[in-house]
Amino acid sequence: MIKPRVRFAPSPTGKLHLGSARTALFNFLFAKSQKGTFILRIEDTDKERSLKEYEEDIISSLNWLGLYPDEEIVRQSERLDLYERVVKHLINKGYAYYCFCSKEELEAKRQEQLTRGEPPRYSGKCLQLSPQEVNKKLDSGEKYVIRLKVPNKVIFYKDFLRGEIPYDFRLLGDFVIAKNEREPLYLLATPVDDHYQGITHVIRGEDHLPNTPKQILIYKYMEWDIPVFVHLPLILGPDRTKLSKRHGAKSISEYREEGFLPEALLNFLVLLGWHPEGDREIISLDEMIKEFKLEKLNKNPAVFNLGKLIYFNRYYLKKKTTKEILELLDFSSYGNWQGDNFKALNGNIYSLEKIFKIIEMGKERASVIPEILSSVDFFFKSFDYPKELLVWKNSSFVEIENNLQKIKEIFYKIKEEEFVAPKIKEILDKISENNKGSYFWPLRVALSGKEASPPPFEIAEVLGKEKTLELINEAIKKLKSFQ
């Protein structure tokens, strides 16, 4: 079998979104699994809508996901000579022709046909023009477009997943392939590039299914080999329509900014329409490449499910080493680094070793990267809480105060170097006996100010003996106060 050449061909009219990213992923996987080539082509023929910033977003998002193209990026705006040659060839051969009909004229016709319940199709009016008339109009600078002649019959085209699909050209009419010789439209530019770039498999979204017979027509007229077409099922929003912004669907770069990991996004995306062997669902990019088979793609559209994405993100977050996570974190809203030490907003200074412990605690409780620090922000910021929060179940203020007093006295006697989590836990276990909650809970609240947090003995170790005692004192003061 010859090595496949595939392409991902987005138009830079928006940021890279989930659906396109999945298309890119499947192209990439197919290429890599077959030792083929994965190409990125920017389809920027629409000069009004194409923006450089979108192109940059697409490229950086692809890189972030690890879907690197194998060849230099191709832009359609840089290949106008190519399209011009093809357009002229099609005109010379009589497969395409100039059309001078005005937009207004066509729109009126279209509406008319629509209200009659007919498919809107071009009448073929300008096809009747003689070469002399065409030349005269061209010479006088009349506005025109270029249309492709379509046959008056039903044809069958092949989709890799769906098999033979009928298409009735009689319902279509001659369609526009270019605004002029140097301004091709999608329907023309895409097959031209696919041909000249030696693309063997066109893997794209199902929304392109109806475009396929139109493009095949160009292949036929040009006497080119037709590639294999693979149309991927769409990704749908919760309301089961094509995923879009209004579903809260975000771009890949936005997911990145929110703290999602590329491996989570990739794992989530690959399962939308494909499944590895067996019952497992956790799969790395390398394993996907090893196992990927075009035949195993399924045809039914998939509804986007944020909960599952979050599940994968938590999973991959937990698998990361603390050091890896350290590099992903943004500490700027919690204090600043002074060499290897971190000076927090509340004045506490943490060694790198302690920061590591804080990260360990945070990552257990985080869905996205920023939550790692925000779930343990009490280490960095001063906090307040209502004194009622210190009370465990139906204990009294007095009881809680006494328990905190007891803890304080014992902590006071512990040597600085023995103030570590296992030791602290041991002591707490001993004094609390079978009423653990009335010791653990108030201590935890005193140290974190939160209803939910990591265990108090772990917090205490990181805080250090002095700071811990300080916070216990504050809690006691709170309990003593009236209000």
Next chain:
RNA sequence: GGCCCCGUCGUCUAACGGUUAGGACACCGCUCUUUCAAGGCGGAAAUACGGGUUCGACUCCCGUCGGGGCCGCCA
């Protein structure tokens, strides 16, 4: 409206024409536990419907219904 595609738990999906229709997320319960999260164990939950073909249908065929896509001088 026309044409086309698709139809397994709520969602993502697995199942050479023969399985007690499997897994994952979410949900519920139990467990662990000072709390939260994580973990462990368990539960509820699906072949859209109607006809065929067949000894036997989630699987093949037809119809119905449902959902989606496309009908641009956008891609």
